[in-house]
Amino acid sequence: MSNDQEPMPTFTRVIFIVLDSAGIGELPDAADYGDVGRNTLGHIAESRPLNLPTLVKLGLPNIAPLKNLRPAKNPHAAFGKGKTHSPGKDTTTGHWEMAGIWLPQAFPVYPHGFPRELIAEFEKQIGRQTLGNKPASGTEIIKELGEEHFRTGKPIVYTSGDSVFQIAAHEDIVPIADLYHMCEIARRLLDGPNRVGRVIARPFAGPPGNFARTPRRHDYAVDPPQPMLLDVLAEKNIPIFGIGKIHDIYNGRGVENYVMTTSNADGMAKITEALHSRPQGLIFCNLVDFDMLYGHRKDVEGFAKSLEEFDAWLGKFLEQLKNSDLLLITADHGCDPDPRWPTTDHSREYVPILAYTPAKSTGAALGTRATLADMGQTIAQNFSAAIPHGQSFLSALKN
DSSP: OOTTTSSSOOOSSEEEEEEOOOSBBBOOTTTTTTTOOOOOOHHHHSSSSOOOOHHHTTHHHSSSSSSTTTTSSSSSEEEEEOOOOOSOSHHHHHHHHHTTTOOSSOOOOOTSSSSSHHHHHHHHHHTSOOOOEEEHHHHHHHHHHHHHHHHHOOEEEEEEESSSEEEEETTTTSOOHHHHHHHHHHHSOOGGGGGGGGEEEEEEETTOOOEEOSSOEEEOOOOOOOOOHHHHHHHTTEEEEETTTTTTTTTTTOOOOEESSSSHHHHHHHHHHHHOOSSSSOOOOEEOOOOIIIIITHHHHHHHHHHHHHHHHHHHHHHTTTTTTEEEEEEBBBBBOOOOOOOOOOOOOEEEEEOOTTTTTTTTTTEEOTTTTTHHHHHHHHHHHSSSSOOGGGGGOOO
């Protein structure tokens, strides 16, 4: 940041937090995805009164009606909601669009499992047969096939409503390095018409009857097209720190340094640590528990409690921000756990947008943004850069 020809950024540091799957109401094309009526935050708010004083103060209920949460008279954050322009409703689609990438078509999904010839070639290259090959909840398929895997050593292959090829294996049966190697083989095979968004290693441990996932999950994403937000920031020597699965989602591109997380609580602690150790640049975090532990598992109460835990942390976090900081809070898609919809898949929803800085006491209404890339363009413009898509709302955040 020593280039005298470029203006100083409005904000020296941007903290970008993605509440994974915390959508805020169906998109206009929800019917194309079987998602009419789905509303992640709306239905969680209907389930019981939520204690979210900090998010209310910032303006979350000003974005869309949320039962028992009264809109703030003077929201402290700029508030709005974002529409996903790209087809799809998964992590890769949402995060890539935030970074300025519009997909011409959705990543492929496999509601009936992967093609037999693809599985046969995968088995040939890893030197063993597989189990599963169907859409399933990750915890449920381990209950169903874990003991057979334990006996036979055959890895469990499964998918979901997302564009993912997941491989589950017990760490005592398939060493973690071998599981990662299998994922690398799968990533090479899954190209062309079968170019899934992510291959995911899903290790687990424990005795039969008491299997549990371990924190050594690893995602192998498709390499994002260039240029995107992290590329253009890196070109300007803006330091980027990834927390959680950010590094994996973007294949490490542009990320100067990163840490993985074991839970939302761990992620929030690492955001706080980064606030004290990284005085400038972009701190980019995905908090995955909302999606992985509660959305996909249809746990409405767990999702509600997790939102309250985030809100309690957020209240203390805001007190530590400087006038030169910008905090962006959003989601990448929905994953409505309401039991009226039996599916465990993601949902095609708007995402909330909250943009807060201590330098501005009252927030502006950002309205409905035509693309999630508006957030990335705002960050890019702040650092005198630009990405291919999106309209910046940086001017609304200035005094």
